[in-house]
Amino acid sequence: MPKLDESLLSDLPPFSLLERSQIREVLDHAVSRRYEEGTAIFREGHDADRFYMLLDGYLRVVRTTPGGDQIIVLHISPGQLFGIAPALQRDTYPATSIAAAESIALSWPVSLWSDFTTNYPGFATESYKTLGQRLGQIQDTLTEMATQAVEKRVACALLRLVNQTGRKTEGGIEIAFPVTRHDISEMTGTTLHTVSRLLSAWQKDGIVQSTRKHIVVTAPHRLVLLSGIEG
Amino acid sequence: MPKLDESLLSDLPPFSLLERSQIREVLDHAVSRRYEEGTAIFREGHDADRFYMLLDGYLRVVRTTPGGDQIIVLHISPGQLFGIAPALQRDTYPATSIAAAESIALSWPVSLWSDFTTNYPGFATESYKTLGQRLGQIQDTLTEMATQAVEKRVACALLRLVNQTGRKTEGGIEIAFPVTRHDISEMTGTTLHTVSRLLSAWQKDGIVQSTRKHIVVTAPHRLVLLSGIEG
DNA sequence: TCCGGAGTTTGTTTCAGAGCAACGTTCGGT
DNA sequence: ACCGAACGTTGCTCTGAAACAAACTCCGGA
Structure with missing residues (x-):
């Protein structure tokens, strides 16, 4: 050693x-x-x-x-x-x-x-x-978990990851380690299906940009809106 | 003093x-x-x-x-x-x-x-x-909260109250302080309506016995079953 | 190079439970 | 004895999201 x-x-x-x-x-x-x-x-x-x-x-x-x-x-x-x-x-x-x-x-x-x-x-x-x-x-x-709907929970989860481990890159803030849809579903108490749909929708809206096991948040402010008021 | x-x-x-x-x-x-x-x-x-x-x-x-x-x-x-x-x-x-x-x-x-x-x-x-x-x-x-359905959550909440504060009486274990349906809904992240329905059903089945702000669990073992396996 | 598994997407179906509404009951205060 | 507020019940509707299903894509290993 x-x-x-x-x-x-x-x-x-x-x-x-x-x-x-x-x-x-x-x-x-x-x-x-x-x-x-x-x-x-x-x-x-x-x-x-x-x-x-x-x-x-x-x-x-x-x-x-x-x-x-x-x-x-x-x-x-x-x-x-x-x-x-x-x-x-x-x-x-x-x-x-x-x-x-x-x-x-x-x-x-x-x-x-x-x-x-x-x-x-x-x-x-x-x-x-x-x-x-x-x-x-x-x-x-x-x-x-007790009070918010799934969409808000997923938005919050993403923001928490970003705040804790995010690093700036061109085009957004990137989560610094591999995260699957399944992981996010286990953070939010939902299914990977629902998470996948949400991410797809957000990608279409230009809020996130994701590939397999890798997520970049391109418009954090809009995610904050989705998460309900305060960051 | x-x-x-x-x-x-x-x-x-x-x-x-x-x-x-x-x-x-x-x-x-x-x-x-x-x-x-x-x-x-x-x-x-x-x-x-x-x-x-x-x-x-x-x-x-x-x-x-x-x-x-x-x-x-x-x-x-x-x-x-x-x-x-x-x-x-x-x-x-x-x-x-x-x-x-x-x-x-x-x-x-x-x-x-x-x-x-x-x-x-x-x-x-x-x-x-x-x-x-x-x-x-x-x-x-x-x-x-993340994994269980409402019915199980309410059953668990009740069991927790009973374990923490329950005292034996004739006919069951009584929760030692005033609890409303609304309180239970705030413990389980549901609505007081749903809690009311569940308690009514359980009362019909002889599992609990409740009046306003006051709950007696008459068949704890059956509640344990509803809560999913272990107590 | 091919194969298999892990991760992801998307469509369709189904239903638990929230939301809304109305009413009944008990209690404490005056 | 009455009133109003807090608490509880129940029926009905409607929707969000789980469940089921089927493909597609990427990756690493043999």
Whole structure:
């Protein structure tokens, strides 16, 4: 295993207040690993024995119903902690996370969690902040799911992807990792058929531009309108 | 303000590991207040300046969409912490909480949060545990909302109420606080009409027994069946 | 080069459940 | 005792979106 470079972490919020030597410690305890697209990092219900930080790539966090239906609860972008079940006194992961594109993540054994929170200034604060954001975000999704029609939900989902992972290109904002119609249907609780129809219609209207597994939003403002008022 | 009795808190998880003298301290900083049915304890978006513990009664935690639709995110039962936005570094409450029945709650200024977590053993642990449970619960609801048909959702909602607040009576398990059809519709993202129809049907089948604002589940096992497999 | 599977599109059918409307019932206040 | 408001029930209509069905396209591997 090659030595990890300290600059990997020094700018990321949970570690940004640390001394150089502390970052060294953190890295020395970390395991770095690469995940191919489609690979699971951990699975729902398994022993929560490690916690993670995504360095590169994108993940989807997924829940499965007893009936076999899946839904995508949220996406993780580089620089975010995930699998932080230990912070919540859980002994088992509440969801599955899967690499949506080739990804790299660091991980630590849960036994270090309390060390991290007590010894490293800002780490606990930042972790709980992410947790708070995530809780709020899920509540948003829930509310949206309960009250909005499919078209608005899909518009919102697209906007969320764009805000979280979008990068500017000529002709619009591009979603930075592979997304299928099916993925979007699992974010919005609908069928891939309906999503496909909506995207086709929007493409005809010049709002989006999509090919297989790849979406560019050409007119974000018009998508905001469709999503109902505020962005 | 009368002196509060120490036995109020000594058995509740977040405080159960504390010395008598520590409980005294906690109580001396607390403000106790009574809320009439229908009163808001705090509202979405307002400054998160206090955190709370429900001593008696029941609360609903509610979110409102820009379009004016409401949904009930969760219910709070006696002994639970709520309004713990400060634990998540939020400066504003993410939802509104309303007394579903006459209720009594203690509260403390947020400035004490870090004192509590550092000085009182078990307090931090227990708080984050509740948080974790709540996050898991909301993910459950979200998944359910995204994948299940209305009938199952309503059945699940009823079972959740029963599990959380149900008490045995002759002839079934009774939900311990006033619930309207409209409330249930706001828990399940449907209309009060549909809920009314379902309850009528179930009453005819002898599964529930309801009068205005009051529901008794007479055949919980049959409701479990309707909710789809596991309880 | 061909094959198979994954992803996508589009048409048609069907129905659960929202929307609308009207009425009945219970409750609290005066 | 009465009134008005909040809560609940039920019938009818109509539509959004699921379900079913069938092809088409792209991609990677043998």
